[in-house]
Amino acid sequence: MKRFLLGILLVSYIAVCGCVQETNEFFINPDGSGKVIHELTEESMDGGMFSMQGAQSDPNEQLNKTVVGILTESKGVDAWRDVEYGLTKEGKIHFKGTAYFADITKVDFEGGLEIDTGNGEEGGNSIIFNKNPDGTIAIEFKMQESDGQNESEVAVPDMNDKELNDMIMKQKMQYQQMKMMMGNKISSLKMENIFHLPGEITKSTNFEKIDDRTVRIVITGEKIIKAFDSIMADDELLKEMIRTGKNPNSDMNPSEMNEKVFGEKGPITVIAEANEPLFNYKRELDLARRKYKALIKELNLQVVDTQNVVGQMREAFKKMRADEYEDAIKLFLSVTANEKATDKQLVKSYSRLGQCYIKLENYEKAREVFEKIISDYPKEKLYIKRAKSMLKKMESAREEESEYEGDMD
Numbered sequence: 001m002k003r004f005l006l007g008i009l010l011v012s013y014i015a016v017c018g019c020v021q022e023t024n025e026f027f028i029n030p031d032g033s034g035k036v037i038h039e040l041t042e043e044s045m046d047g048g049m050f051s052m053q054g055a056q057s058d059p060n061e062q063l064n065k066t067v068v069g070i071l072t073e074s075k076g077v078d079a080w081r082d083v084e085y086g087l088t089k090e091g092k093i094h095f096k097g098t099a100y101f102a103d104i105t106k107v108d109f110e111g112g113l114e115i116d117t118g119n120g121e122e123g124g125n126s127i128i129f130n131k132n133p134d135g136t137i138a139i140e141f142k143m144q145e146s147d148g149q150n151e152s153e154v155a156v157p158d159m160n161d162k163e164l165n166d167m168i169m170k171q172k173m174q175y176q177q178m179k180m181m182m183g184n185k186i187s188s189l190k191m192e193n194i195f196h197l198p199g200e201i202t203k204s205t206n207f208e209k210i211d212d213r214t215v216r217i218v219i220t221g222e223k224i225i226k227a228f229d230s231i232m233a234d235d236e237l238l239k240e241m242i243r244t245g246k247n248p249n250s251d252m253n254p255s256e257m258n259e260k261v262f263g264e265k266g267p268i269t270v271i272a273e274a275n276e277p278l279f280n281y282k283r284e285l286d287l288a289r290r291k292y293k294a295l296i297k298e299l300n301l302q303v304v305d306t307q308n309v310v311g312q313m314r315e316a317f318k319k320m321r322a323d324e325y326e327d328a329i330k331l332f333l334s335v336t337a338n339e340k341a342t343d344k345q346l347v348k349s350y351s352r353l354g355q356c357y358i359k360l361e362n363y364e365k366a367r368e369v370f371e372k373i374i375s376d377y378p379k380e381k382l383y384i385k386r387a388k389s390m391l392k393k394m395e396s397a398r399e400e401e402s403e404y405e406g407d408m409d
Contacts, residue, residue, distance in 0.1 A: 199273025
């Protein structure tokens with residue numbers, strides 16, 4: 001069952017990282033290559049809080065770390081140019097730069113809104129690019145879904161009216177608690193994606209059309225809350241969802257949710273003619289690559305060579321997907337021993353390492369790894385949440401096994 005997860009996952013993201021404003025302006029060629037002006041404004045990961053030793057973290061150090069992460073760990077990016085960054089008057093981190101990509105579907109920026117897909121991979125919203133038989137191109141902006149099992153899934157036997165009304169009230173209370181967690185931060189959340197296309201638009205659904213070749217999609221916290229407010233005010237809809245085992249806080253059909261947020265039922269998609277490239281990709285890419293080292297020097301960024309680390313992690317992911325867990329473990333351990341690895345690379349590797357140990361039924365090692373994430377990486381809230389969830393599942397499985405063995409005696 002596909003589930004619409006954006007609303008509920010925005011809650012956990014905002015609670016951890018604060019507000020975020022992100023704009024991506026894409027210039028797309030007929031083959032799916034292009035460039036994107038990526039602009040991000042977000043609160044520092046530690047929000048300027050004091051450390052355990054009582055000393056406040058250096059805002060410039062946090063800024064440098066964020067910018068280096070975007071430049072070196074964003075996926076699907078071949079080169080950067082026109083990079084600028086700084087701290088706003090409110091003390092927020094601001095980044096803007098132009099990224100070049102060979103395949104728009106592979107682009108995934110480090111930082112910004114990072115959402116757990118529920119299938120063991122990181123990621124958030126996705127862009128699907130297709131060439132149609134008639135020569136047009138189709139782009140779909142797909143908001144987060146998951147096939148995974150939600151911990152708050154509502155398993156519903158036959159219910160009488162009182163039990164059903166009690167369940168509805170419980171869901172409404174949970175939703176109000178989520179809204180309280182978000183506070184005023186939700187109002188400043190904004191994600192905007194603009195697509196400049198290589199030909200005239202022939203069809204568009206849920207996109208805002210700017211001109212004959214340009215569309216835009218804007219997601220705001222206020223839109224999401226308004227949509228969920230509408231759902232929670234519709235008792236008949238809630239009854240129908242609960243009777244079919246769906247959780248009203250997370251299980252909305254994506255097509256129906258699009259209608260509530262953007263106005264039309266159906267996918268977020270645009271079809272356009274593919275006349276000619278918007279720019280010479282190879283020429284601009286070569287120029288950006290030649291100027292990259294000078295750019296880093298000019299910006300005075302402390303960038304380390306992480307290519308070896310990135311290569312090890314990619315190979316480890318391949319081994320993991322091929323169920324070659326022992327080989328994957330060796331590669332993840334190599335990353336954790338590499339002095340050039342960033343904290344983000346380390347915690348990702350430890351997270352995958354724990355999963356590999358579980359697959360090999362080495363639960364003791366898995367427990368050690370997840371406990372290390374919790375103790376050693378206090379700022380990586382998303383991974384701490386995952387680690388705690390895995391420890392909880394392991395403990396539940398152990399208790400069930402003990403009960404089964406007791407029944408056998």
